[in-house]
Amino acid sequence: MNPLAPGLRIALVEDDRLEGERIVEALRRQGHDIEWYEGGLAFMGEVREGRHDLFLLDWALPDAEGVALVGWLHRTVGRRAPIIIFSRFDDDERVVEALAAGADDYIIKPTSPTVLAARIAAVMRRAQPAPQQVLRVEAGAFALDGASREILRDGQRIELQPKEFDLAWYLFQHRDRLIRREELVAAVWGRDLPGSTRTLDTHLYTLRRKLSFNEHGFRLSNVYREGYRLEQSPAGADDED
Numbered sequence: 001m002n003p004l005a006p007g008l009r010i011a012l013v014e015d016d017r018l019e020g021e022r023i024v025e026a027l028r029r030q031g032h033d034i035e036w037y038e039g040g041l042a043f044m045g046e047v048r049e050g051r052h053d054l055f056l057l058d059w060a061l062p063d064a065e066g067v068a069l070v071g072w073l074h075r076t077v078g079r080r081a082p083i084i085i086f087s088r089f090d091d092d093e094r095v096v097e098a099l100a101a102g103a104d105d106y107i108i109k110p111t112s113p114t115v116l117a118a119r120i121a122a123v124m125r126r127a128q129p130a131p132q133q134v135l136r137v138e139a140g141a142f143a144l145d146g147a148s149r150e151i152l153r154d155g156q157r158i159e160l161q162p163k164e165f166d167l168a169w170y171l172f173q174h175r176d177r178l179i180r181r182e183e184l185v186a187a188v189w190g191r192d193l194p195g196s197t198r199t200l201d202t203h204l205y206t207l208r209r210k211l212s213f214n215e216h217g218f219r220l221s222n223v224y225r226e227g228y229r230l231e232q233s234p235a236g237a238d239d240e241d
Helices: 017-029 040-046 066-077 090-100 113-127 162-173 181-189 196-211
Strands: 009-013 033-037 055-057 084-088 105-108 136-139 144-145 151-152 157-158 218-223 229-233
Touching: 009 017, 009 040, 017 113, 033 040, 033 105, 033 144, 040 066, 055 066, 055 113, 066 090, 084 090, 084 113, 084 136, 084 144, 090 105, 090 196, 136 162, 144 162, 162 181, 162 229, 181 196, 181 229, 196 218
Parallel strands: 009 033, 009 055, 055 084, 084 105
Antiparallel strands: 136 144, 144 151, 151 157, 218 229
């Protein structure tokens, strides 16, 4: 799907009626199909896998937090559609928390229809494979599928969060070379990320633990003040943190 074209199926979770009506009206004028839920429980009770192209979630709901719904979506519905968090909180801690949970973007309310359309287009563009993009990477015990966003190790599927998969995908595609920290952040988050050092380090720590690089022929090295390098190494070699 062309991310700039109308016709997206969007789930909106917003308890503020005036704000919800404003967003629904703006998105429908752009040709999108909107399902509006006024609470987290109603949303969780009705949403189904594969039904939506995009999720727009308010942070502060009467019966849930939007950031908690992000995790629920990943665990229960599966990760296929991008997620944008709306919030009136304009602080770095909230942005970092939302992105670390797996949201694809964070928008301060209220926002204009034109800005909202541009942000939606950006996350949809990042979610779609580029033309002729490599869709499968195989390296040693690991096989990564860019279309299904799955990673196998010795034929067994490893459960990763969305940003963890994005990091693994980029590292394996660019293995054996130094990848600077800012390059990794731009490739995975696609924006200037507040608290990027802490967020990136947290994700890489979890990725090391889940994939057990050093036990399967790879080493993820931390090059001091420079970045990271994923390279093949003898089994049993230690990662450099």
